[in-house]
Amino acid sequence: MIDSILDFDHASGCTQTRHADNLIATNRANDWALKWIIETHVHADHLSAAPYLAQQLGGKIAIGANISSVQEVFGKIFNAGTEFEMDGSQFDRLFADGDCFAIGNLDAVVMHTPGHTPACVTYVIGDAAFIGDTLFMPDFGTARADFPGGSATDLYNSIQRILALPDTTRLFLCHDYKTATRDTLKDRKIMRNFGEELLEASKAPPASRPQAFSAVRTAHDLVVEACHNEFSKKTMRVVQGLSRRFWIFHMKKEDFNIAAELHARLLLDVANGDTTAAISASNALGDYLEEFARETKEWK
Template identity: 65%
Template sequence: MSAIPHAVDLQTRPEVTAFFDAATNTVSYVVRDPASSACAIVDSVMDIDYAAGRIAYESADEIAAFVTAQGLKVEWLIETHVHADHLSGAPYLQKKLGGKIGIGENITIVQETFGKVFNEGTEFQRDGSQFDRLFKDGDTYRIGGLTAFAMHTPGHTPACMTHVIGDAAFVGDTLFMPDGGSARADFPGGDARTLHRSICRVLALPGETRLFMCHDYGPNGRDIRWETTVAEQRAHNIHVRDGITEDEFVKMRQARDATLDMPRLIIPSLQVNMKAGELPKPDESGKRFLKVPINGL
């Protein structure tokens, strides 16, 4: 297992409240400093009825209502990566609750790639400036009295980061629950071997570290779950438990990815999320439009 950039504070246990969005099987989190009212929101969701072209905010409003009811102060809105299966609710929540929007510094690679795919033109800045903070590997930040640090864990996408806050780590799509395995690695900029090495970094955290997933699909009909531990993953993950070699993982991951369909919301999600969750600007009539590249992804 690879080294990690900072010691994990297993004595500090942030309060974690999960919000499950059934439409996209996404889990968002409010992470609270137990010694203050400070919190962070991780991987929020903006609702979309893709067929009707309608945006709504029920999922984000549920989080906002919780934050308000608890008297919390939002300091960060964290995106673990540029999601391809749901739209981010971060800018909506920022307007209501405050906080800074942060993502991994390799968002610039994602912006360069998909800026071309969606023909965004020269007005689209590909420097990550739409976000308030671009995290580098090992960067730290504060949530009240908590010190959090970001680990670069690419492979699913180039910009994927795992955020470690006290004894809790928010892994994005790098890992699923042990019976779900691992994320796909066939998106532009993804790589199965890189993903395996990133997973090894996560699983080098202390065994008691709580791991929080960004998605769960209830394999084999079980109830939805989103929390596990490093020790449980190392013992039972169907793709990357101890004893499975990197070459075995890469062979499995590449074969599995070749059978997967593209996510249902990949086209709107990438266009919006690479711009920090902001919707396209309205045209002269006040209408907003998303693009569908033909044979472009």
């Protein structure tokens, strides 16, 4: 179990175990043997249910080895006193970068990914990576790095490590869950690579009309999908009506460079998660397509 929580009632100041009890019930119903109860980091926005789960089901509680530095910082802030041990001894195991452990037949690898806190770790298990509060969905970007011991530089470097994982890696986040249509890192790489190639190609005359048609048609299809998936109604202009017209058939060979550049810039902005730039690029492409449509077809 990863990053479990206790329920906290702000009005009464009391904790409950409703969510943890659901986990326990599911575990017992499936007759699972709980081996690990792991934390990606110390959470400032909720209390961990790890001790309660271990009491009910067994299992070892583990966290990143740098937890001692976090305990030292927050121990002083909250005046924890001399009785509070600041060496991580409350946990059964402290994971270092590169440590491996088994979950049944699955091998898990620990990546030290500090920045949000000094003790943040990512657990790579099969094709899944549990990244804690390191990276959020594009709407919110990254975790904050202004907590004591946090570091924006460390956070940047940690994100680069996560992004270097295979394209097929599924990222499980602690906040802002993935929507049904959200693009994956692999989708974004496809958009970025194609956008860069198309932008470079737009600087020279197309080799042939069929080749130019293929490139711009592919780019437009990617743009339509990207706008639907990433920005919803914010960049929907290019998909309203114009995407259903066969406007490319009316395009002269020399006009493909303009269309290619406009599509490429929008693809790159979407791939980079830049909403403001994507809206601007979408409007530029929309203006171009509308003007082109006026010149080549009668409006009905």
